Amino acid sequence: MSAHADTHAHDDDHGHHHKETFVTKYIFSQDHKMIAKQYLVTGTIMGVIGVLMSMMMRMQIAWPEEPNVLFEALLGKWAPDGVMDADIYLALVTIHGTIMVFFVLTAGLSGTFSNLLIPLQIGARDMASGFLNMVSYWLFFVSSVIMVISLFVEAGPAAAGWTIYPPLSALPMAQGGSGMGMTLWLVSMAIFIASSLLGSLNYIVTVINLRTKGMSMTRLPLTIWAFFVTAIIGVISFPVLLSAALLLIMDRSFGTSFFLSDIFIQGEVLHYQGGSPVLFEHLFWFLGHPEVYIVILPAMGLVSEIMASNSRKPIFGYRAMIMSILAIAFLSTIVWGHHMFISGMNPFLGSVFTFTTLLIAIPSAVKAFNWITTIWKGNIQMNPAMLFSIGFVSTFITGGLTGIILGDSALDINVHDTYFVVAHFHLVMGISALYGMFAGIYHWFPKMYGRMLNKNLGYLHFWVTAICAYGVFFPMHFIGMAGLPRRYYTNSNFPLFDDTANANVVITMFAIIGGLFQLVYLWNFFHSIFYGKKSEQNPWRSTTLEWTAPVKHIHGNWEGDIPHVYRWPYDYSKPGHDDDFVPQNVPMKEGEEELHH
Amino acid sequence: MTAFLTIIILLFIAVAIWQMVKIFDLAQVGTSNSQVATDKDNTLNAYLMMGFLIFIYAITIASFWYLGDLPLMSNSASEHGPGLDNLMVISMALIFVVQTFTQFLLHYFAYKYKGEKGKQALYYADNNTLEAIWTFIPVVVLAGLIIYGLFTWTSIMNVEETEDTMVIELYAQQFNWKARYSGDDNTLGMANVRLIDIDRANILGLDESDPNAQDDIITTELHLPVGVPVLFKMRSQDVLHSAYMPHFRAQMNCVPGMITQFGFTPSVTTADMRLNPDIVEKVANINALRQENKEDIEAKGQEVLYEFDYLLLCNKICGKSHYNMQMKIIVETQEEYDAWIAEQTTFKNSLTN
Numbered sequence: 012m013s014a015h016a017d018t019h020a021h022d023d024d025h026g027h028h029h030k031e032t033f034v035t036k037y038i039f040s041q042d043h044k045m046i047a048k049q050y051l052v053t054g055t056i057m058g059v060i061g062v063l064m065s066m067m068m069r070m071q072i073a074w075p076e077e078p079n080v081l082f083e084a085l086l087g088k089w090a091p092d093g094v095m096d097a098d099i100y101l102a103l104v105t106i107h108g109t110i111m112v113f114f115v116l117t118a119g120l121s122g123t124f125s126n127l128l129i130p131l132q133i134g135a136r137d138m139a140s141g142f143l144n145m146v147s148y149w150l151f152f153v154s155s156v157i158m159v160i161s162l163f164v165e166a167g168p169a170a171a172g173w174t175i176y177p178p179l180s181a182l183p184m185a186q187g188g189s190g191m192g193m194t195l196w197l198v199s200m201a202i203f204i205a206s207s208l209l210g211s212l213n214y215i216v217t218v219i220n221l222r223t224k225g226m227s228m229t230r231l232p233l234t235i236w237a238f239f240v241t242a243i244i245g246v247i248s249f250p251v252l253l254s255a256a257l258l259l260i261m262d263r264s265f266g267t268s269f270f271l272s273d274i275f276i277q278g279e280v281l282h283y284q285g286g287s288p289v290l291f292e293h294l295f296w297f298l299g300h301p302e303v304y305i306v307i308l309p310a311m312g313l314v315s316e317i318m319a320s321n322s323r324k325p326i327f328g329y330r331a332m333i334m335s336i337l338a339i340a341f342l343s344t345i346v347w348g349h350h351m352f353i354s355g356m357n358p359f360l361g362s363v364f365t366f367t368t369l370l371i372a373i374p375s376a377v378k379a380f381n382w383i384t385t386i387w388k389g390n391i392q393m394n395p396a397m398l399f400s401i402g403f404v405s406t407f408i409t410g411g412l413t414g415i416i417l418g419d420s421a422l423d424i425n426v427h428d429t430y431f432v433v434a435h436f437h438l439v440m441g442i443s444a445l446y447g448m449f450a451g452i453y454h455w456f457p458k459m460y461g462r463m464l465n466k467n468l469g470y471l472h473f474w475v476t477a478i479c480a481y482g483v484f485f486p487m488h489f490i491g492m493a494g495l496p497r498r499y500y501t502n503s504n505f506p507l508f509d510d511t512a513n514a515n516v517v518i519t520m521f522a523i524i525g526g527l528f529q530l531v532y533l534w535n536f537f538h539s540i541f542y543g544k545k546s547e548q549n550p551w552r553s554t555t556l557e558w559t560a561p562v563k564h565i566h567g568n569w570e571g572d573i574p575h576v577y578r579w580p581y582d583y584s585k586p587g588h589d590d591d592f593v594p595q596n597v598p599m600k601e602g603e604e605e606l607h608h
Numbered sequence: 609m610t611a612f613l614t615i616i617i618l619l620f621i622a623v624a625i626w627q628m629v630k631i632f633d634l635a636q637v638g639t640s641n642s643q644v645a646t647d648k649d650n651t652l653n654a655y656l657m658m659g660f661l662i663f664i665y666a667i668t669i670a671s672f673w674y675l676g677d678l679p680l681m682s683n684s685a686s687e688h689g690p691g692l693d694n695l696m697v698i699s700m701a702l703i704f705v706v707q708t709f710t711q712f713l714l715h716y717f718a719y720k721y722k723g724e725k726g727k728q729a730l731y732y733a734d735n736n737t738l739e740a741i742w743t744f745i746p747v748v749v750l751a752g753l754i755i756y757g758l759f760t761w762t763s764i765m766n767v768e769e770t771e772d773t774m775v776i777e778l779y780a781q782q783f784n785w786k787a788r789y790s791g792d793d794n795t796l797g798m799a800n801v802r803l804i805d806i807d808r809a810n811i812l813g814l815d816e817s818d819p820n821a822q823d824d825i826i827t828t829e830l831h832l833p834v835g836v837p838v839l840f841k842m843r844s845q846d847v848l849h850s851a852y853m854p855h856f857r858a859q860m861n862c863v864p865g866m867i868t869q870f871g872f873t874p875s876v877t878t879a880d881m882r883l884n885p886d887i888v889e890k891v892a893n894i895n896a897l898r899q900e901n902k903e904d905i906e907a908k909g910q911e912v913l914y915e916f917d918y919l920l921l922c923n924k925i926c927g928k929s930h931y932n933m934q935m936k937i938i939v940e941t942q943e944e945y946d947a948w949i950a951e952q953t954t955f956k957n958s959l960t961n
Contacts (some may be wrong), residue, residue, distance in 0.1 A: 021826070026892070042625055046780075070614070071623065074614075074657075078813070079615075080615045082617060095926045097929065097931065098928050099714040101925065101927075104925075111681055136740045174925075175691070175838070176848050176925075177847075178848070179847040179848060179925065179926060179927060182846075182847070185782065185846060185847050185927055188929045191892070204896065215639055220637045230754065240662065271800070271864070271865070272864060272865025272866075273800060273801045273845075273864055273865045274801065274845065274846055275781075275801035275802075275845045275846065275863050275867075276846040276847075277805050278806065278844070280801060280802050283865075285865075286865065287863070287865055287866065288848055288863055288864065288865070289863060289866070317896065322721070322729060323723070323729040323918065324729045324730065324731070324732065325731065325733040326733075327732065327733065327734070327735075328733075328734055328735075328738075328739055329728070329733065329734070330734070331739045338618065341772060344719065349816070353850065353859050353860050353861055353870075354861050354863070355863045355866060355868035357863050358761065358762070358765035358766065359746050361765070362758050362761060362762065362839065363762060364760070365754065365757060365758060366754055369750050369753065369754050369757075370750070372746055372750055373746045373747060373750065375741060376742055376743075376745075376746040377739065377742055377743055378711075379710065380738075380742040382714075383710065383713050383714050383717060384732075384738065386714075386717045386718060386721060387717050387721065387730075388721055388729065388730035388732065389717075389721045389723075389729045389730075389827075390721065390723045390724065390729040391643045391654075391718060391720065391721050391722050391723050392650065392723045392729065393645045393649050393650045393651065393652075393653035393654065394644065394645045395944060396650075400717075401657070401714065404714055405664070405711060405714060406705065407705075408711065408714070409664075409707060410709050412703040412707055413703065415699055415702075415703060415750075415753065416700070416703070419695070419699065419754075419757040419761075420697065420757065420758075421692055421695060421757050421760035421761040421891075422695060422757065423760075424692070424695055424764070424857060424858065424859050425692065425696075425854060425857045425859065427850075427852075427859055427923070428850065428852075429923070429925065430925045448752075456703060463642070463643035463644075463876075465642065465643060466643045466644070466645065466649065468629065470649070470653065472683070474656060478660075479659060479664060481663070481664060481667055481675065482667065482712065484665050485671055486671050487678060488671075489671055489675035489676070490675070490678065492678065492679030492680060492681065493675075493678035493679055493680060494852075494855075494921075495681050496852065496856030496921055496922075498925045498930065498931075499931035500930070500931040501931055502931070503908065503910075504910075504931065504932045504934070505921075506914035506933070507894075507912075507914075507917075507919060507921070509894045509897050509898060509914070510678060510687065510890065510893055510894050510897065511675075511678060512897065513897075516672070519922065521616060523614075524621065527618065527621050527622060527625060528625065530622065530625055531625055531628075531629060533873050534659070535629075536627055537773070540646060543643075544643055546640070547642075549642070549758050550643075550644055554930060567684075581948075582730065583731070584728055584729040584730070584731050586731055587730050591728070591729065602709045604805045
C-alpha cells in the first residue's frame with residue numbers, strides 16, 4: 012500500500028539529523044517518545060494530587076468533624092482548627108473525580124501509551140503530525156495548570172461533583188464553588204477537550220496511514236486496536252461535552268436559559284425560563300459514559316499485550332478480542348441514559364437504556380474469558396506488569412459484575428447514587444484502569460527510559476495495592492446497599508447509618524495504607540529513571556516492533572529502514588521455532604502457516 | 609486526638625516503607641539481577657496468587673458476616689418492594705456464583721501455569737466453539753435478567769392514577785423538604801416559584817387565586833396512611849435534589865422547571881416496622897454503638913437513644929448542607945392519619961396579612 016512509499020520518503024529524510032537544543036528536545040519536543048514521557052510525568056503529578064484528595068475524604072468520612080493535622084496543613088482556611096469545612100469536602104469530591112477521570116486516566120494513560128506505542132508498534136517514524144502532537148500535550152499542560160490554580164480561588168474550587176449538573180454548577184449563590192472556581196473548571200476542561208481531540212485525530216490518522224509494509228489491520232497488536240478505537244470514541248463524544256460546557260458558560264455569564272428554568276434562590280426569583288437540567292445530563296453523559304470506555308479500553312489493550320507476552324502464549328481469540336472492542340465501543344455510545352434512570356426522563360427511555368446497557372456484559376464476558384484462556388497452559392512469567400494485568404482482570408470482573416445491578420433500571424432505583432455506585436465504578440474503571448496503567452509502565456519503562464524498574468519493589472507495590480483495593484471497595488458495596496448516599500460530608504446526622512461507621516473506619520485504614528504504598532512506586536519510578544539497571548533491547552522477549560528499535564531513543568525510531576512485518580503479533584511458543592517468540596519482522600519459514608485468527 | 613495518632617502512625621508507616629525500600633535495594637547489590645522475573649519469582653508470586661484468591665474469598669465472607677445485615681434487601685415497606693428485592697437477590701446470587709467461579713479460574717491458572725525454564729507453553733490461539741459458548745451463555749442469562757428487570761421497572765414506573773390515589777407534592781429546596789397535601793378536593797393547586805411571596809408566607813409559590821390551592825396543606829413531616837397508593841409530584845425551587853426513600857425502594861430526582869413523579873403504596877406502618885425482629889436487632893445494635901460514643905453525640909445536641917423511623921433523604925449533590933437534608937416519614941393507620949391531617953393548617957389559613 013501507499014504507506015510503503017511514504018516510508019521511503021521518511022527514510023531519506025531521516026539521514027539528516029536535526030540539531031536539537033535542550034528546548035526542542037525536552038520541552039517543545041515533537042518526538043512522540045518524549046511527548047509520551049511528558050504525558051506520563053504530568054499525569055503522575057496530577058495523580059498524586061487526586062489521590063491525596065481521596066485520602067482526605069476518607070479520613071473525613073471515618074472520623075467526621077474531628078481535627079486532623081493533615082487537613083490543617085493542606086486545606087488552610089478551609090479547615091479551621093483542623094476541622095474540615097463541608098464546602099471543601101464537596102470540592103474534594105469534585106476535583107478528585109475530575110482529575111482522576113480526565114487528567115490521570117484519560118491523558119495520563121491514553122496520552123502516554125498511545126503516543127509511545129502507536130508509532131513504535133505499527134512501524135512509523137513518528138506520529139502523522141508531530142507538531143499537533145506537541146500542541147496537544149501543551150494544551151493538556153495548560154489545562155492541568157488551570158485546574159490546579161482553581162484550587163486556590165477565594166470562594167473555593169468547583170464543588171458540584173465531577174458531573175457539574177446545573178443549576179448547582181450554574182449559580183454562584185447556590186454554592187461558593189460555582190463562582191470563579193467553576194469558571195476555571197470549565198475553561199480548563201474546554202482546553203483539555205481541545206487537547207484530547209488533537210491527540211485523537213493524530214492517533215486515528217497515524218494508525219490508518221503510517222503502518223509499515225505488511226502491517227495489515229489484522230496484524231495490529233491489540234494495544235493499537237484499543238488506542239485506535241478509543242480515539243474514535245473520543246472524537247465522537249468529547250465535542251458533545253464541549254458544547255455542554257459552552258452552553259453552561261452562556262447560562263452562567265450571558266443569561267441564556269439552556270439548562271435553567273423557574274428558580275427561586277436566596278429570596279429572589281431568577282429570570283431563567285424554559286431550560287432543562289435534564290438536557291445537560293443528556294449532553295454530559297453522552298460523553299460521560301463513553302468516557303469510562305475511553306479510560307478502560309487502552310488499559311484492556313495494554314493488558315492483552317502484556318498477558319500474551321508474559322504467558323508466552325498467543326492472546327486467545329484475537330479476532331474475538333477485536334470484535335468485542337468494536338462492540339463495546341459501539342454500545343458505549345448508546346447507553347448513557349443509564350445514569351439518568353431517575354432523572355425525570357421518560358421511563359420508557361429507561362427501558363431502552365437498560366436493554367442496551369446489559370448488552371455490554373456480553374463483549375465484556377468474552378474479553379474476560381479470553382484473558383483467562385490466554386493464561387491457561389501458559390508459561391507465566393510473573394513480572395510486575397503481569398501481576399498488574401492479572402489484577403486488572405480480577406477487579407474488572409468484580410467491578411463489572413455489579414454493573415448488572417446498576418444497569419438494571421428497576422434495581423438502580425434503590426442503589427442509585429449510594430456507595431454501591433462508588434464501589435462499582437472505582438473497581439471497574441478506576442482501579443482496573445490504574446492497574447492497566449501500572450502494568451503498562453512496568454512493561455514499557457525500559458522502552459521509555461532505557462532502564463528497568465526494580466522488580467521487587469514492583470512486587471511489593473502490587474501486592475499491597477491489590478489487597479488494599481479490595482479492602483477499600485469490597486465492603487463499600489454493603490454500605491451502599493444499606494442505603495448510604497455518596498457525597499455526604501458526614502453521616503452523623505443519620506443514626507440510621509451508625510452501623511456503617513466501623514466499616515468506614517476499616518475502609519479508610521485500607522485506603523491510607525494503599526495510598527502510602529504508592530510512594531514505593533513513585534520512588535521506584537523516579538529513582539530508576541536515573542539509576543535503574545540498564546535495559547536490554549528486548550527484555551521481555553516480546554514480538555512487537557517497538558522492541559526491534561534501539562534502546563537509545565533516536566528521532567525516527569529506527570536506524571536505517573523501518574522493519575517490515577510478516578506475521579501477527581502473537582507468535583509465542585509457536586511449534587517449529589527455536590525461541591518461544593517470533594518477532595513480527597521475522598519472515599515466514601518455508602511452509603510455515605500464519606495461523607489465523 | 610485520634611487524628612493526631614493517625615498522623616503519627618502514618619509517619620511511622622512512611623518511615624517503614626522507606627526502610628524497606630533501602631533494604632530491597634541493598635539486597636540487590638552484587639547479584640546479577642536483571643529485573644526480569646526468575647523461576648524463583650514465578651514460584652513465589654504463583655503462591656501469592658493462590659493466597660490472594662483466598663483473600664478475595666475471605667473478604668467476601670467477612671463482608672457478609674459483619675455487614676451482611678446492612679443491605680436493604682428485605683423488610684421493604686412498600687407493595688412493589690418485595691418484587692424488587694427478589695430481583696436483587698436473584699441478581700446478587702448470580703453475580704456471586706460467576707465471581708467465585710471466574711476468580712478461581714483466573715488465580716488458579718496463574719498459580720498452576722507458573723513459568724519454569726524450559727517449559728513450553730501451548731500454542732493455542734483460537735477456538736470458535738469456546739467463543740460461542742461464552743457469548744451464548746451470557747446472552748441467555750442476560751435476556752432473562754433484562755426481561756424480568758423491565759417488567760419490574762414498568763410496573764413500578766407506570767403509575768395509574770385512580771380515584772383512591774393520594775397525590776402529594778414533595779418540594780425540595782436547599783436544604784430541606786416540604787410536603788403538600790391536596791386537601792379535601794384531592795387536587796393540588798397550581799404553583800410556580802414566581803409566585804413565592806415570603807412576606808405572606810406563601811413559601812411554595814401557590815397560586816392564591818386557584819380554588820384548588822385553598823385547601824392544600826403544607827407540612828414538614830410526611831405522613832402516609834398505610835395501604836393507600838400515593839403518587840408523589842416532585843418540584844425543586846433551586847437546584848437538583850433527589851427524593852430518596854430507601855425503605856420504600858423509591859427514588860426520583862426533583863428538577864427545577866419540571867414536575868417529576870414516583871408512586872408507591874406503603875405497606876407497613878412505622879409502629880409495625882419498629883416491632884419487626886430484624887429492625888429491633890438493628891436498632892439495638894445502633895443504640896449499643898451510640899452508647900459508646902455518648903459524649904460526642906450529646907455534644908452535638910442529638911438524642912443518644914435512636915428510634916427507627918422511615919426517612920426521606922436528599923441523594924443528589926445540592927450544596928453545603930446536602931448531608932443533612934432529610935424529612936421524617938410516618939406511615940400510620942387511616943384513623944391516625946385522618947386525625948393528624950385534621951390538625952394541620954390549610955394554605956388559605958396559613959397566609960399572613
